[in-house]
Amino acid sequence: MTGDAASILIVEDEPPIRRLLRTTLVAHDYRVHEAATGAEALSALRHHRPDLVLLDLGLPDVDGLALIGRIRELGPFPIVVLSSRGDEGAKVTALDTGADDYVTKPFGADELLARIRAALRHRLQQQGAERVFTSDDLSVDLMRRLVKRGAEDVKLSPKEYDILEQLVIHAGKVLTHKHLLREVWRDESVDPQYLRVYVRQLRQKIESDPAAPRHVLTEPGVGYRLV
Numbered sequence: 001m002t003g004d005a006a007s008i009l010i011v012e013d014e015p016p017i018r019r020l021l022r023t024t025l026v027a028h029d030y031r032v033h034e035a036a037t038g039a040e041a042l043s044a045l046r047h048h049r050p051d052l053v054l055l056d057l058g059l060p061d062v063d064g065l066a067l068i069g070r071i072r073e074l075g076p077f078p079i080v081v082l083s084s085r086g087d088e089g090a091k092v093t094a095l096d097t098g099a100d101d102y103v104t105k106p107f108g109a110d111e112l113l114a115r116i117r118a119a120l121r122h123r124l125q126q127q128g129a130e131r132v133f134t135s136d137d138l139s140v141d142l143m144r145r146l147v148k149r150g151a152e153d154v155k156l157s158p159k160e161y162d163i164l165e166q167l168v169i170h171a172g173k174v175l176t177h178k179h180l181l182r183e184v185w186r187d188e189s190v191d192p193q194y195l196r197v198y199v200r201q202l203r204q205k206i207e208s209d210p211a212a213p214r215h216v217l218t219e220p221g222v223g224y225r226l227v
C-alpha cells in the first residue's frame with residue numbers, strides 16, 4: 001500500500017455478488033483478486049499478498065470461521081467479513097477469531113467502502129504505532145495517559161481509561177464485549193453488564209451529548225467502536 005492502490009482479495013462463492021463487489025471496488029481504484037472457495041483464497045493470499053481480505057463466511061468447501069484462522073496464520077491481512085443479516089453470533093465469533101470488521105448482507109457500497117477504509121487505516125496505524133488519537137474535540141495521548149475534551153483534562157477511572165485505551169488502539173474497528181472483558185478485566189466471563197455501566201460513565205465524560213454519542217458507538221449485540 002505504498003503509493004499505488006490497495007489490493008483486495010474477494011472471497012465469495014456467488015458469482016453475482018462477486019461481480020458486484022469487483023465492480024464497486026474497481027470503480028474506487030482498488031486492485032482486485034477473486035476467489036470462490038477457501039482453497040482458492042489461501043492460494044491467492046500466498047501469491048498476491050493482498051492488503052485486505054473481503055470474506056464471505058458461507059463458502060462451499062470450508063467453514064468461514066476456520067478459514068479466518070488459516071488466513072491469520074499466513075499474515076496480518078485485515079479481514080472484513082460479509083455476514084448474513086441477523087447472524088449476530090457468527091459476527092461476534094468472526095471478530096473474536098481475528099476478523100477486523102464485518103458488513104451485513106445486503107449492504108450498500110458506501111458502508112462497504114467505509115469499513116474497508118477503516119480496516120486499512122487501522123492496519124497502518126498499528127504499523128506506525130500512532131500514540132495520539134484525536135477526533136473532533138476528543139484527544140487521547142496513550143504515552144502520557146492523558147485525555148482531553150477540547151482544552152479540558154478529562155479525569156477517568158482506571159477501568160474507564162483502560163476501555164478507552166482499547167478503543168483508541170483499535171480505532172475504527174468494532175471490539176466485541178469479550179475482547180474488552182479480556183483486555184480490561186482480564187476475565188472473559190465477567191458479566192457484560194459491567195462493561196455497559198463503565199461505557200455509560202465514559203460517555204458522560206467524553207461525549208458532549210452522552211445520549212447521542214459521537215465517539216464511542218454501540219454495535220448492538222456485538223460490542224463498541226470508536227470513530
Ligand code: CA
Nearest residue numbers: 013056058059
Ligand atoms: Ca456464500
